[in-house]
Amino acid sequence: MKVLLENLSKHFGSVVAVDGVTLDIRDSEFVAFLGPSGCGKTTTLLMVAGIYKPTTGIVKFDERVVNHLAPRDRKIGMVFQSYALYPHMTVYQNLTFPMRLSKVPKSEMEARAKEAADILGIGALMDRRPGQLSGGQQQRVALGRALAKQPDLLLFDEPLSNLDARLRLSMRGEIKRLQMELGITSIYVTHDQVEAMTMADRIAVIREGKLQAYATSDELYDQPRTLFIAGFVGNPPMNLIEVEVLQEGDSYRARRNGFDLQLSEARGHKAAGRGKVILGIRPEDVSIGDRGLRGEVYVVEPLGRDDLLDVHVGDASVHVLADPSLHLKIGDQVQLGLNVDKVQFFDPESEQSLLWA
Amino acid sequence: MTTTAVPAEPVPMRVSYRDRLRRLVSPMLFMTPAGVLTVAFFFLPVIILFGISLTNLSSSTGFKNYEWVGFENYVKIVQNPLTKLNLIATIKYVSLTLVFFNIGMALVVALLSTHISRRAGFVYRALWLLPRLTPSVVYIMMWKFIGADSPYGIMNQHVLEPLGLSTANWVAARPWLFVILTNGFIGASFGMIIFTSAIESIPRDYMIAAQVDGCNAWQRIRHVILPMMRWPLLFVVTYQTLSLLTSFEQIYLLTDGAGGTEVWALWAYHRALNNYWGNFQWGFGAALAMVLVAIGIVASVVYMRFFQFNALVQEPKIEAM
Structure with missing residues (x-):
């Protein structure tokens, strides 16, 4: 599915969180929103998810304007930094919760949960509760929950920031490989420029609510269009x-x-x-x-x-x-x-x- | 090898007798103030109460001529024809007020006021605190004005008569309704405060996840918010059960037990301290109060065991992670 943001803005009172962002995401593309904390990248993501209504501008999925579509009608899957697994449900119940709400037949639900669990290697954990899992396992379950509902669009909100460095590295590769194999259009919010550069097809650099650049990681690295990008992208910095x-x-x-x-x-x-x-x-x-x-x-x-x-x-x-x-x-x-x-x-x-x- | 004398094994630290004594005594000293208060205001009254309940102490015996009568007062309670009625009234009072107001209405108010704008929610909750802040005599007077017999009464004068409907002496006609409404409007605010803070401390990601996963507002409450409020729910159920069991002042002011609303605590009060015949039966009243203490202890133990209250208290209040 293609996504188009056109002149998208979000104001909270007198605070302008997102200021006229325009960008297009191609079908099956993996796009990162990169910027320091408080730059408006998560607000932009939540507008795509339908949690926030844009103050101005439009969000389009394929040719359809979805501004007034509720989150549950958008066919999106979302993965959070805090995992946001329901603590009172088992892994299986977490994986199937979205499908139970949309009344997917039981046999199909089981098959899809099993498939997602197999892909992510969490098949043995189905009866456990989130509190009994490690951070890495919880993040896999969260990813499985997003995948099992077979979304048209995957949204990631700093999903690896709570993991330790080694695990972050392996999950990084795994998410990228999964996204390529499944071909689900994805938006990945991060403040970590290494994550953005290694995973994304294109990176939208956002600063103070404005889109600074939208380009491949090579282009951002070799041809930085602004001083901010030059200083922000690359480690050690320019x-x-x-x-x-x-x-x-x-x-x-x-x-x-x-x-x-x-x-x-x-x-x-x-x-x-x-x-x-x-x-x-x-x-x-x-x-x-x-x-x-x-x-x-x-x-x-x-x-x-x-x-x-x-x-x-x-x-x-x-x-x-x-x-x-x-x-x-x-x-x-x-x-x-x-x-x-x-x-x-x-x-x-x-x-x-x-x-x- | 050098010849420096190094001890082969570390010498065990010597702890003097004084040190050991100090370690034993000092925690006790720190606990003394709380301990004294607990004993003086919780245990001693119960023991004294139990002692009085074994006597025929009353205003006719005075403080000198009473006799120890063993468990005679308890036998009287068992044989009293009012026992069953008053016990049923107590159960009715506690359970209906608890279900409809102290839990039910508290949840509704907390959920509504956290789903509207912050300021409006705050004002709305503040309104619900008013019954609790109003002196109970004034508060019950207002309810009596609402339900007063025709030609008076807000209900009769301003609602029913203008509509051409028949009037009534409402408190006398519907005593239970008024008992539960008056107590419920006071009681709901306690749960409301606890539930509101519980709802507001559920991390925002869960609310977003629930919406993305496909919940409508009701499903989000049912599948996400309520299960995360297990601890505050249990706490309010337990605490309010116990406080309703012993409360009677609103009933006393409103019906004084008429119309079958003589709950156990009010009964004990009537017999011990406000007797129609002018003979204050302190011994019998103490026995009635002891029964209430026993019911309270049993209820607490059941709640603690059955709901694993101890484990829940040790866990974080919101089971986020």
Whole structure:
């Protein structure tokens, strides 16, 4: 099923929680709503679910406007961070509760519950109550409840946030695989950019109720359209340094106190002659070498596979992912090579990208 | 190896006799104030009551000439023709008030007031507290005004006569209706407060999940809200059973036991402290009160065992997770 949100807004009194969000979700697509807490992503999800009525704008399922359709008539399944399993029902009763309400015949109900339980590996837990299950098992049951009702649309509200790190990793893969196999259109709300990037076909980045970008994870990562996306997507986050880009003959240079970088013409000329701009470069696109910007190691954070260095170049601070075998220590003098084909530029006023407008 | 002397085994900590005594005594000391209060105001009165119930103490014997009569008062209770009637009246009073108001109406008000806007719900619940806040004499006076005999009475003057219907002396004509209404409107607010807070503390995700799963409003109440309120429901049932068993002031003010509304507690009061013949039968009244104590204890034990009250008290109030 396709979903279309058109100019969707939600006001609570004078507070604007969602402000004119427009986006389309293709059939069988897996879309993530990504943003910091309080950005309006869950409010948007609840409007899709029908719990909230939009203040303005429309929600369309396929060609049908569903604004005034009650949640129970929308054929949606939902998975919550808190699992929201009914504590007084067994696993089987939880799985079949939506089907009992819609009066599905008993034999079909049993078959569908069993199928969902088999897919999720919870067949042995049917007679237990949620209180007797681990967090991971509870989340599987919650997912099973959403799947067994055979929804047209699956809604996830931070479903993995209450699980420990290892379990989150395996559930992440499992949900993605399930979604692909079943082909159910899905919306996944999260504040965790790794979750969004690893699972979703497209990511809607939401900030203060507004849609910042709606793109694939590669595009968000390589071509961030706003300063917010550049800082929010990617871990460790992108370095953002205020510079001035000057044209000297055919060459372009980014300069600030103690910082002087030769740029490529393709990217340099878009930032030149604008006064102060913000240069962005990801820590993995900076290398330690024997040429380039001179700096001093200020902090070393060993991450195992890499060392995350904080290098002071003049009065700017640049994070660098470095090979641990270099054994760099605090106070070491280093030279940084920046991959000029990966450099981003942003307007400090509008916070828009100068490269991907 | 070095030669430093290291003890092979750690020396067990020596606990002096004084320390041990202090550990034994100090918790007792902390419990003393509560213990004294409990004994003075709960256990001693029951023991004194039981003692009095074994005498023929009354205003005609005075405090000097009474005699110990053993269980004679209890035998009298068993033989008294009023016993059965008053017991039935008590059961009727407790169960009808409990079912229709202290639980039923309390649930309805709590559910309604949590499904409308917060402010309106608050005002609505505040209205329900008024009967409890009004002094009982004033409150019962108002009910008497409502039901007073024609040509007076709000019902007669302002409702029935304008409609051309026949009038009546309503309190006398429908004593049970008035007894249960007057007590119910006071009693409902207790459960209402407990149930409201229970409903409001059910996590929002459950309400959303129920709607997405396909519940209409009634199904959500039936399958999600009520099962999560097991503890507050049991608490209110237990507590209100016990308090209804011993309450009689509204009945006393309204009918004074007329029309078959002489409940057990009112009977005990009449015999012991407000006797028509002017002979206050303290001994017999104490025996009647002891029966009530016994019924209360039995009811508590049944509730605790049957509903596993102890286990429920230890669990979180709302069985969310």
